[in-house]
Amino acid sequence: MEITSISRYKGSTFEVELDGERKLYLHIDIIADNGLKKGSQLDKTELRKIIYDSNFRRAYQYALYCLDYRDYSERDMLRKLIGTYKNEDLCRAVVGKLAGAGVIDDARYAEKLARRLVEGRRYGFRRAKKELLLKGIGEDTAAEALEQYGDTFGDNLAELLRTKHYRLLTDSSDRKNIEKVKSALVRYGYGFDEINAAVREYFEDAEQAEE
Template sequence: MIINSVTKYKGTTYEVVTDGNKIYLHRDIVADFGLRPGAEISTEKYGEMLLASDRRRATERALYLLDYRDYSYVELFRKLRENYDEDICYYAVDKLVSLGMINDRRYAENLARKYIEVKKFGAYRASREMYQKGLDRELVDEVLSAYEDGTRERICEIIRKKYSGSLDDRDKVRKMKNALVRQGYSFDDINAAVKMMDCEDDDESYY
């Protein structure tokens, strides 16, 4: 096929017309493939050019997303998959992994710190949130294990801050326990923390 025209479109994008068909390419793609008016390009080279363009766009999209927050490998792949073919998504995500811009362990450690130390989630809820972000179960469990020893102390801290005025009311204590369960803490840890604080306790079901 013949390149009819190559004109600047906007920014770093050029409009390339081949046999009457318009495509829009980054200037680096134009330069790499030597695109200029009157030049011939084979069908094979044309396909390579489109592949290179899609890879570049997917990578730029991934970088744009990472400007706003971290992503796991799987999570970013799923996001790109909304607009690009599977092989293009693998290329873009793998490239960012090689550059150190995607690191599941680092992401998991940051999320664990956020959920456990800042949001005060229990391990059950923290792990559920982390699984939903595409992180591997074994990695999540490993990262969260670092917080196991302080679980009951964190529950006591929550009780002091949110429920200290309700500790002498059996119904309010029961509601407090239910809230802590929803926050991701186990029955055993909740009961142990309640006893640590000398709260009034009972043996009834939480529900």
């Protein structure tokens, strides 16, 4: 195949015509990196490489564009790219380059998300870890991100009782309302033992305040 013409198409994209028939739209960097010019001869292997390089560049630039708006885990970015570019091997290579350059970092992403889940939403360990796993964070990375919040979980639980559920906690003998509160806290990701201890302490503090 012979390149019969190269002409500017739009911005940094050029139209490359092959044998006067087939047209490729390539970024100037792809043209320069592959030494393409009018009259260049290409075999099928060279053409496949050029097309791969072009698609890789597009996918990489698209990933950077997405990252301008929010963070992604490696798995979420891979899903995003595959949904657009279909070629899983190419998309994995793009994510690998992003991770290698530190543009995507699951540990950093997990730390930010953990802070938002624990300090912002006041989730317990179980719920926070589940949310991290759903975002594609690995078990060990998720556990490490949450490790620093050991004391915070207890403080959050007490705060939820004081500010969110206090209307149902007016009578320590009202088992129905107390069970409602406990069920809600389980959904927040707290364990039965820590919930029972927090509720017990809540009523003890309330009794002392009345004395």
